[in-house]
Amino acid sequence: MNRTTGFALIALGLLWAAPARAQLFGESPDYDNPALYLAPGPQSGISLSAAALRAEIGVSTAANAEELVPAVYRWLTGFKAGAAGGALIGKTTADGLLKGRYLSGCHDWALLFSSVLRRLGYPALMADAAGIKWARGYDGGGFSGHVFAEAYLEGRWMLIDANTGRYVRNYDPRNPVIPLRVGGEAAGLYVMFKGVDPLSYGIAGSGDLNEKMKLFAARLPGLRLKYPAYTVTYSRVPGQDAVQAAPDESPGVR
Numbered sequence: 001m002n003r004t005t006g007f008a009l010i011a012l013g014l015l016w017a018a019p020a021r022a023q024l025f026g027e028s029p030d031y032d033n034p035a036l037y038l039a040p041g042p043q044s045g046i047s048l049s050a051a052a053l054r055a056e057i058g059v060s061t062a063a064n065a066e067e068l069v070p071a072v073y074r075w076l077t078g079f080k081a082g083a084a085g086g087a088l089i090g091k092t093t094a095d096g097l098l099k100g101r102y103l104s105g106c107h108d109w110a111l112l113f114s115s116v117l118r119r120l121g122y123p124a125l126m127a128d129a130a131g132i133k134w135a136r137g138y139d140g141g142g143f144s145g146h147v148f149a150e151a152y153l154e155g156r157w158m159l160i161d162a163n164t165g166r167y168v169r170n171y172d173p174r175n176p177v178i179p180l181r182v183g184g185e186a187a188g189l190y191v192m193f194k195g196v197d198p199l200s201y202g203i204a205g206s207g208d209l210n211e212k213m214k215l216f217a218a219r220l221p222g223l224r225l226k227y228p229a230y231t232v233t234y235s236r237v238p239g240q241d242a243v244q245a246a247p248d249e250s251p252g253v254r
Contacts, residue, residue, distance in 0.1 A: 023176055024192045024219070025212055026201055031173050034123035034152035043093045043197035044115040053119055063120075065153045065167065070235035072116055073165030079103050086143075086206040090198040106163055110147040111197055113162035118196070123152040125196060127159070128203070129178055129189035130216045132225070136187070138217035143210055146182040146189055165235030172228055179227045188227065192216055 030036055040046070046053065054061065057075045059068055079097075084104040092108055094115035103109050107128075114124035127148040134144035149160040150173055159168040161180065176191040192212055195201030203209050 023194050024190070024216055026193055026195070028174070029125060029150075029194050031157055034157070037123040037125055037152070037196060038118055038121070039196070040094070040115065040118060041196035041200035043090075043199050044111060044118065046094050046098060046115055046119045048098065048119070050119050050121065053116065057116070059120070065158060065169065066233075068117070068120075068122070068153065069158075069160055069167045069233075070165055072113060073162070073235045076103065076109065076113065076162065086209070089206045089209055090204045094197070106147045107198065109162035110149045113160065114149040114151065114196070117149070117151050125150040125194050126198070126201075127178075127191045128193040128198070128201065128209070129176075129191045130213050131182070131185035132177075132187040132190055132220070133185050135190070135213075135217040135220045138214070143213050144183065144185060145209075145213065146185070148178065148191075150194070159230075166232050167235075168230045168232055170231055175226060175228050177225050177227055179230060180232070190216065190220075190223075190225070 048056075057071050059071045063071070079101045081103045086105065088104045089107050092104070092111065094112050097103060097108055097112045098116075103112065107126075110126045114126050117124040127150050129145055129148065131144035131146070146161075146163075149162050150171075151158055151160055154169075156169070157171055157173045159171040159173075159178065161167070161182075166180075177188055178191065179188040182189060193201040193203065198204070198209075203212075
């Protein structure tokens, strides 16, 4: 049903100064109390009942990660997807995305994916990350990052890339370095914010996010990065090969 492959990106060298933290801006989540992240935020509430949502997605009431993550991912691939160049970051809501059946980028994918899991009874968060390669070479131009979901499943926190359906069971949520390739980010990503939705972690628009990304790029030389060894599981979409369904390069970056 799923193809699992283990891999680890090797560290590109330890950088000087302070050790890496669970997130660069704001407070770190209380991972020892996952029930705190069952309540939605201002942008992540869903009016559809859990029973109706579960029936539409096609998951059981006791779904594990192997059933739940691919099912939600397959369901989201049925939505219309496009790119808004970051214009809708911090503006969309989970309920609006569900009703409109349209996803404009990775913020929308992660917002709706995590909100759906929460509505079904699984604690979940968004993890908003900046590209490490981008930050090392930032010269005042564009921006590169990605947004993941974190979910408490099977008694542990897991990382989920909503855009591709790949997920990590042996995830360390306290390590901000995510050694996954997304687009041209071959050096992985670094989590800046975590929360149930962008407004909950202080992002009301792309301008807010871009300013924080500039600060991250300036601070990166003072961070010591530790690259974890993660095992990645790829979801399968019916009629597609698992690799095609979940490539290492995610669509909808920013």
